[in-house]
Amino acid sequence: MDKIDLGPNGFVYPMPITLIGADLAAGPNFMPVAWVNRVQPNPPRLVTGMGKVHATNSGIREHGEFGVSIPSVEQVTVTDWCGLNSANRDADKASLFTVFRGTLEHAPMIAECALCLECRVWQVVDLGSHELFIADIVGTWTEERFLDSNGKPDITLMHPFMLTMPDNRYWAVGEQIADAWSVGRTFER
Amino acid sequence: MDKIDLGPNGFVYPMPITLIGADLAAGPNFMPVAWVNRVQPNPPRLVTGMGKVHATNSGIREHGEFGVSIPSVEQVTVTDWCGLNSANRDADKASLFTVFRGTLEHAPMIAECALCLECRVWQVVDLGSHELFIADIVGTWTEERFLDSNGKPDITLMHPFMLTMPDNRYWAVGEQIADAWSVGRTFER
Numbered sequence: 001m002d003k004i005d006l007g008p009n010g011f012v013y014p015m016p017i018t019l020i021g022a023d024l025a026a027g028p029n030f031m032p033v034a035w036v037n038r039v040q041p042n043p044p045r046l047v048t049g050m051g052k053v054h055a056t057n058s059g060i061r062e063h064g065e066f067g068v069s070i071p072s073v074e075q076v077t078v079t080d081w082c083g084l085n086s087a088n089r090d091a092d093k094a095s096l097f098t099v100f101r102g103t104l105e106h107a108p109m110i111a112e113c114a115l116c117l118e119c120r121v122w123q124v125v126d127l128g129s130h131e132l133f134i135a136d137i138v139g140t141w142t143e144e145r146f147l148d149s150n151g152k153p154d155i156t157l158m159h160p161f162m163l164t165m166p167d168n169r170y171w172a173v174g175e176q177i178a179d180a181w182s183v184g185r186t187f188e189r
Numbered sequence: 190m191d192k193i194d195l196g197p198n199g200f201v202y203p204m205p206i207t208l209i210g211a212d213l214a215a216g217p218n219f220m221p222v223a224w225v226n227r228v229q230p231n232p233p234r235l236v237t238g239m240g241k242v243h244a245t246n247s248g249i250r251e252h253g254e255f256g257v258s259i260p261s262v263e264q265v266t267v268t269d270w271c272g273l274n275s276a277n278r279d280a281d282k283a284s285l286f287t288v289f290r291g292t293l294e295h296a297p298m299i300a301e302c303a304l305c306l307e308c309r310v311w312q313v314v315d316l317g318s319h320e321l322f323i324a325d326i327v328g329t330w331t332e333e334r335f336l337d338s339n340g341k342p343d344i345t346l347m348h349p350f351m352l353t354m355p356d357n358r359y360w361a362v363g364e365q366i367a368d369a370w371s372v373g374r375t376f377e378r
Contacts, residue, residue: 003300008325011227012225016204035228038200039236040316076366077372080367081374127229130229137199139194143191165227167341168368172362178266183359
C-alpha cells in the first residue's frame, strides 16, 4: 500500500462557504466561515467552529444569536474581502450588504444571499483557540426564485461556492451525479 | 423584500460526503456521513453529528476512535449503498473495501479513498436524537498521486462529491473560481 501520512492537519473536501452575521456594539458584522455544518435533524441544529479572537465571536457570545448567509459565486470577491478585514480594525462590512432580520433580534442576515439561516445558540463548547457554537436553526430565509418545482432550494439557482484547505482555493459546484438514498439500489457486488 | 421563511429545517449548501468507519463486534463498518467538518486549526479538531441508533455510533462510543474516508464520484453507488444498508441488519460493508489503519487501533479507513483522516474522540455532546463527536485528528492518509506540486492534496485529482438536502442530490465539484484570502484584495466598493 502506497499510503503516506500528512500529519494531523487534514481537512474534508470541500467545505461550504458562509457569511456568519452577528451584532456588535457598532452594528451588524459579517465574517466568512467554512467550518459550519448541520448536526441534527430535529430539533434542527448546526455547529460552527470560530476563533475566539474574532469580533463576530464576541457578538455571538453577547447575544446568543447569529445569522448564516450563503453567498454565491458572483459574491466571491466581497466575501473574501470580508475575511481579509476585521471589525476589530474598524472595517464596516454591513454597509456592503442589505441587512435583514427574521424573528430573532440579533441574527443579521444578507438579503443579497440566496439562502440564510437564523440561529439561536444552544450550547458553547470551548475547544481551545476556537469555540464551537451549537445552535438551533429558527428560520430558513430564501426567495421563490431560488426554489425548484417541489418548493425546495435549488443549488443550481443559488450558485454557492466551496473552500479547500490548505491550498486555499474556492470552487463552484459541478454537475449532479446521482440521487441520494437512491442510486445505491443499483449497486451490485 | 421578497424573502420567505421555509421554517427551521434549513441546510448549508453543499455538504461534503464522507464514509465514517468504526469497529463493531463483527468487524469494521462504514457509514456515509455528510454532517462533518473541521472546527479548530490546532490542535486539529473536527466534528460529526450522527444519530445514536446507528451501529457506527456504538462502535465509536466503545472505542473512542473512528476513521473519515472521502469517497470519489466513481464510488457514489457503493457509498449510497452503505447508507441504504445497516450493520444492525447484518450488512457487511467492510468486505466492499480494502480496510487499512494508521496509528490508532480502532479507526478503520478505506484504501480505495483518496484521503482519510484517523480521529480520536475528545468530547461527546448529547444533542437529543444525535450525538456530536468532537475529535482530534491524528493522521491524514493519502497517496503521492493525489498531491499537487506543492505536496498538498489536490481536489481535482480526488474527485470528492457533495450532498444537498432536502432535495437529496449528489454533486461533483466544479471549476476553481478564485484563490482564498487573496481575491478579496481586488474588491472595490
